[in-house]
Amino acid sequence: MAGLAATLGSGAMTNTIGCIEKADVILVTGSNTTENHPVLSAFVKRAVEFKGARLIVVDPRRIKLAGFAHQWLRPNLGTDVAWINGMMHVIIKENLYDKTFVENRTTGFQELKAVVEKYTPEYVAEITGIPAQSIIDAARMYAGAKAGSILYCMGITQHTTGTDNVKSLAHLSMLCGNMGIEGGGVNPLRGQNNVQGACDMGGLPNVFTGYQPVNNADAVKKMEDAWGVSGLSDKIGLKVTEMLPKAHDGELKSLYIIGENPLVSDPDLNHAEKCISNLDFLVVQDIFMTETTRLADVVLPSACFAEKEGTFSNTERRVQRVRKAVNPPGEAWDDWKITCEIATRMGYPMSYESSEAIFEELSKLTPSYGGITYDRIEEEGIHWPCPTADHPGTPILHSGQFPIGRGIFFAIDYIPPAEKADDEYPVYLTTGRVIYQYHTGTMTRKTDGLNDRAPGSFVEISPQDAEKYGLADGDLVNVESRRGNITARVNFSDKAVEGTVFIPFHFAEAAANKLTNAALDPVSGIPEYKVCAVKLSKAA
Structure with a gap:
């Protein structure tokens, strides 16, 4: 989400899932949508088959959605910045961009124009393997839409240039004036059911809830006052991928893993196992035993989604209720209850009585959730930001202005992947x-x-x-x-x-x-x- 946050001021899906059916053109890239988001893919297929939308798919594999596409572009792996710059080159050269939007709502256009000048369709074809005419046709199709929606997933982000890839997609959308309108936007499809909610709740090393920076004095003071403590750290913590190298080097001594299985999901697993094995103490909290619990000193059994109350915030920023269907088995507890019990035993009693009580606190401390209550989402979810009790929520972001004022165009050049095929590994x-x-x-x-x-x-x-x-x-x-x-x-x-x-x-x-x-x-x-x-x- 760093790319969207830097470019637009907010790291989240700009539009709703329903908006997909209002698009004239849909560009899907880095997303095997039918397999990874099958319900959402139905909106794409319905828009194409019944609503007259045109579909551009950009993917190295012939995914199922390519069969529905009016244009399928097949780039070489790791060349996303190049083909996006190529499309913007065509759009600017042919005067297809939204001049009013660019002039009134963005900054950095001249820098963008200068950097994409060399990304002619022919030059892009050499890098990406996409025929030059296909770049031209896709650019014209996307720029010609009254409402163009961009959908992307981890095929865009899981690169050493992932942040640049996302920024570039945001540039393409802004260039054509597709922000703040129904059927438009840049829409990341989150990889799990509550990834958006976990990020919203401060499950990142650099922010409190609602993306309030941990190194912001006002945010720190607000949290200290609410929690009755002093001396909260204002230092940005380690990312997940920074933790294991620190464990390997002996700088990180213990790790508490909740709902994660890094001994299957982390890259370079042989090295990851050496890193985790070097810890002095490992706690794993999960609903089942995993490959990672095998190395744990303590395993804490937790309740699954059907065994607890709470909320999920889905990929379109919709905050929804989750209701308990059955009791947790054996000694499994809600995650929040485990956290409270550990905190209490460590000398900081947490006296929350329910997930709703926790939600009430976070609403008071989180402006984007300020108007959301369990009562309001009992029957239907609300899209954040929803700052007050009488606010209806915000299905479409950036309709007036961006949180940072103007959207930012950055000058971004193509950088190859970190590892290339060669004679030994071809x-x-x-x-x-x-x-x-x-x-x-x-x-x-x-x-x-x-x-x-x-x-x-x-x-x-x-x-x-x-x-x-x-x-x-x-x-x-x-x-x-x-x-x-x-x-x-x-x-x-x-x-x-x-x-x-x-x-x-x-x-x-x-x-x-x-x-x-x-x-x-x-x-x-x-x-x-x-x-x-x-x-x-x-x-x-």
């Missing part, structure tokens, strides 16, 4: 999900019906590469990177492009993240899960 690997499993499989792999559909890992490969390496569909293949190796079954697919393979990351027994590169985006700290170099060989 094939590119990209990773992701399949529809029948979820993240590290902690929940879904305990479900027989889902395991029947997706029983194990596979290497999605083009028929051309399979022939080159002497592989038949269903063969076992060794995949090796500079960091590790795995063995999985070959899966012939027309989704794959020659020279690139895809492996889902759900399966611990053939963990794709043993191969991935821990190179990080310098701003967000997100690893480059989407590009690394590997070599293939037929398993004996």
Whole structure:
């Protein structure tokens, strides 16, 4: 979200899911929407099939949504800034941009214009592999829309240039005046059901609730007064991807992990395991035993979503009630109750009696949630910001002005991925999900019906590469990177492009993240899960 926050002043989906059906043109990039967000993908398909929307899909794989697209652009991995700059080059050169919006609501246009000048369609084609005419056609289609919606997911963010990728998409939207309007905007599709809510609640190392900076004196004072404490730290903490290297070096002694399974989800897993093994003390709090609990000194059983009360804030900023259906099993507790009990035993009693009481406190301390109560969202959710009790919520952001005043155009150049294919490791690997499993499989792999559909890992490969390496569909293949190796079954697919393979990351027994590169985006700290170099060989 760092890219949107820097460019627009708010790191969240600008529009609603329903707005997708109001778009004239929808640009989907870095999102295998039908598999990762199947419900939301129905809005895209309905907009195209029944509402007359035109669809541009930009993805290295022939994902299912490409079959609905009016234009499918197939870029080389890690070249997003280049093709976006190429589209903006065409839009500016052909005078297709929204001059009124650019003049009245943005700053930095001349800097943007200067940097994209060299990104001619021909130059972009050399970098991305996208034909020059396809860049021109896509630019004209998007710029010609009365309302153009951009949808993106982790195929954009999980790069060393992820923040630049997101900024560039925001630039494209602003350039065409697609901010603050129904059917427009830049819309990140969050990877889990309450990722947005976790961020809203301060689940980041640099902010309190509602993105109030921890190094802002007024925000610190507000929290100290509310909690009856003094001396709250104003220092920005470590990102997740910064913690394990600190553990490896002995600077981080203990770790408390809640609802996370880094020994399947982190990059360069062999190194990650060494880092975690070097801790003096590890606590893991989760609903099931995981690969990470294997190394824990203490495991705390927690309640799942159906066993507790609370709220989720979904990808469109809609705050919704979650209601308890059944009691937690055994000794499992709500996460907030575990936190309160630990705090009390450490000498700081937390006397909250319910999740609603906690929500009431955060509403008082968080301007964007200030007008939201359990009563107001009993039947229907509310989109933040909702600052007062009589405020209806804000389905569409930035309709008047941006939180930072004017949207900012940055001069951004294309930077290649951290690791390139070479003679030793000649094939590119990209990773992701399949529809029948979820993240590290902690929940879904305990479900027989889902395991029947997706029983194990596979290497999605083009028929051309399979022939080159002497592989038949269903063969076992060794995949090796500079960091590790795995063995999985070959899966012939027309989704794959020659020279690139895809492996889902759900399966611990053939963990794709043993191969991935821990190179990080310098701003967000997100690893480059989407590009690394590997070599293939037929398993004996």
